Amino acid sequence: MGKEKPEEFYKRLKEQLDESTTWPSDYLYKFIVPTESDKIGKIQDIFDNTGAVIESKQSKKGKYTSISVTVNLKNPDEVIQKYKEVGKLKGVISL
Template identity: 40%
Template sequence: MANIIENEDHKSPEDFYISLKEKLEATHNFPEDYQFKFIVLNEEKKITEIYRVFDDMKFTLTTRDSKNAKYTSLSIMAFVLDAEHVISVYKKVGEIEGVMSL
């Protein structure tokens, strides 16, 4: 996610998250179920690291491997309290090397 943040209109990560919070609050009625989507190399270790971010949350998971099975997409529907909660999840997952947040 870091690359996306850095390239988005040359915004700093802080500016990106401020903008994201405003958009989330304008388009969602928290608390609610929120869908997170990630793409990661199809490595059990990486996928497990993502799951750990959601350990204390109620969530459902859907996975799908790419055509050549090199990548896995994860769709995680999790109950979040507010926009800050969503951003917190994205920041934690963003610390995992090789994960693309959608």
């Protein structure tokens, strides 16, 4: 997100998703988290019961884990809602 305010970032993201995607559609989230099972588990919990396919891969030194989540969502608002839920977790980087 950088220096941009979250509201502005999400507004711009919603506009881009509206223009570039036909909904419902699969959306790919990518996150980097410190390799702590509780953080990884919390991300999995956020996408529980959504039919999401979740893949994770540890970094070479095992300090970080990349998590890819592919999930079919109805509209850009659902995409943003999940980003906001994951954004509440400290130390998680959304790509």
